[in-house]
Amino acid sequence: MAYHVFVSSMSNERDLAEDLAQRIRKAGAEVVVWSDTVLRGARGEWVDLALRRELRKADEVILILTERSLDSPDLLFELGAAFSLHKRVIPLLVGVGEVPSLIRQFPYVRYNDLHAYLSGLEHRAKLPVDGPPIAAAY
């Protein structure tokens, strides 16, 4: 079973998100890139369904945060949603100086440390997901 990573960013950081997605795929995980372009304004039912489905499917959730997007309601909303689903949540900080108290509650990663994070992800992606131990399968 594939290891799933959900990457969320603001639309104007979409290139960064796509670059990250490529690196995640190289690390052996499947990835969905989500951006706020579909979330502007009222939260439509179809968006709710799609977002909830993708978050539930994810093993890890990465939120790309820059100085411009630190206060994005969409990203903070998704942070809360992923957290409440007991997912591994990683704020990825790009060019962020002072880290807000909320973000400090999570194991955030600075962009300069991305390589170390991806090494850990590669290891996790190789581990069996959801399967019982081999001895217990008999």
Add this chain to the structure above:
Amino acid sequence: MNPGLPELSPGSREEHLPIHGEPVPPYVVFISHAARDSWIAGVLAEKISALGAEPWLDVKDLEGGDVVVEKILKGLDACHEAVVLISPHSVESQWMVFEIGAVWGQHKRVTPILNNMSADAIVPLRGVKAVDLNSVGQFLTELGRRVRQRLATEE
């Protein structure tokens, strides 16, 4: 009589305990608010308690040394619904939007209560019916009905 239950003297069983089986866990309401709205949140918590529900409130449920997000997650897991106090103090709060997302993630009811704010003040709650603070009695009536319905179902 259920042979698994100890024999109790008349009147010793609390009113909300069913005759058979385990006690019904309380109906928990998570209250999200800004620090500067603590007094209003406390009054709301008292009114929720008076309905037989159990409010989850940071000042009551967080203790020194607690890991805040872990404790909040426990509160969210335990709650049946949430209220969000939206005021000029809370509208810029990162924590509030985070908690709204968390309640949504668990597919639970969330009621915005507006204190001098318009219904569309918080983007993720657009489309959700809000209640003005001056009309909170109506929300409490509805909440009381949900609490009683749940007790009736569980018993």
